[in-house]
Amino acid sequence: MPELLSQAEENYLKAIYKVSRRDGTPVSNNAISVEMQTSAASVTDMINRLSQKGLLNYQKRRGVSLTEEGYATATHLVRKHRLWETFLVDKLQFSWDEVHELAEQLEHIQSRELVNRLDEYLGFPRYDPHGDPIPDAEGLMAERQQVALSQLPVGQLAVVVGVKDHTTPFLQYLERTGLLLGVQLRVSERLDYDNSLQLVLDQGTTLLVSQKVGQNLFVQLK
């Protein structure tokens, strides 16, 4: 069943997986071409090939969705990506803002056995260094009920569990301000002027963050 895919094909599957998680159902050619940074013509081309291979449901001009097999393949790619990121951070001491590009390469290595042994070696982690859940060998992953920090009611105690924005500048901002995974906090005040948030962290330190930061940090209620 698991056909051998090129890296390009795998990258398209991941992109489709990613945008369909956001929106829900059929994905437009346009959304894919934006995500992939490639022309609409190339997307049409690849869509044809992938639906030919049974990985996508596709009707001309009606958008695409992942088939069962396409979904499983994409999930496995996500599993590999997140396990490699965990490896790089936990074992090789990379910082969480350096590992994405590397994992983009490593996720294309073909070997179920390798992935499973890596998983075991890392102690079957359920979340990667950015707080994203890692699918297990069957493709199942933990679902956490989390909300954006910006949605958190004033006074409510919560803990930082993930990021929405995975870019280096944002991760480095968090590093510098100490707003890392596992940190407990409360919003002490929401400033109407620019929707910035006044936070009280663990040890009582306070921090003022912009709306943008609030929208890109996930927290879990305590």
Place this chain on the structure above:
Amino acid sequence: MPELLSQAEENYLKAIYKVSRRDGTPVSNNAISVEMQTSAASVTDMINRLSQKGLLNYQKRRGVSLTEEGYATATHLVRKHRLWETFLVDKLQFSWDEVHELAEQLEHIQSRELVNRLDEYLGFPRYDPHGDPIPDAEGLMAERQQVALSQLPVGQLAVVVGVKDHTTPFLQYLERTGLLLGVQLRVSERLDYDNSLQLVLDQGTTLLVSQKVGQNLFVQLK
């Protein structure tokens, strides 16, 4: 200086490195096409591209050799290959006959930093699981004076340090007979009939091996 190479280009460089180590100097198109299992026409094609990029010295119909830069690139690929093999065996508990194909994939991952951290994580190993020397970050590797077991004088004490044949069947043969790296032995007798060798191992156990085995095992005199 380090241009970005495709996997195909890297594979050709490795092949040329490999066959020129055997013979010495300029490598024929033919030798490369045999090593790469590809047509002579494809080889000519790729030779042109690689010499264009300054990685090969090439004169029509006179064979190719690696330039300084080509040699450094090939050595770095070998470094990556052997470090990944070491990782797979030492950390992920793969056996030495399972790791080659995986390392063939992993050696194409692009990141000096990753390679160096992996090296450090593994404790700067000087030899890989097959006994082959691992180039350091500067491309230097240990040279060992070793001989094929078949060359060993009768009675001379020696220790197994490497294999010439890296194929799974041979490695599994060694696994099954206990002729592993680090084992001490002596040739007690050379049988003229078929050039097979009677060995005495560490703990006094004896073993009869064929000429073929003798030619594919490297030992170091004690």
Place this chain on the structure above:
DNA sequence: TAATAAATTTAGGCTAGTCTAAATAAAAAC
């Protein structure tokens, strides 16, 4: 040394994956 064999290069063609420009269909706006 002339003839034959072997190695190498050239010529031409194929696929995957990309692109731009043009054609067509669908959606939005008037």
Place this chain on the structure above:
DNA sequence: GTTTTTATTTAGACTAGCCTAAATTTATTA
């Protein structure tokens, strides 16, 4: 309900890597 805008597909072209078949050069051998 036309018209205009936007999205999508088609057409045609390009590069990297591969191939086979033919041409050419070099090596071998009679």
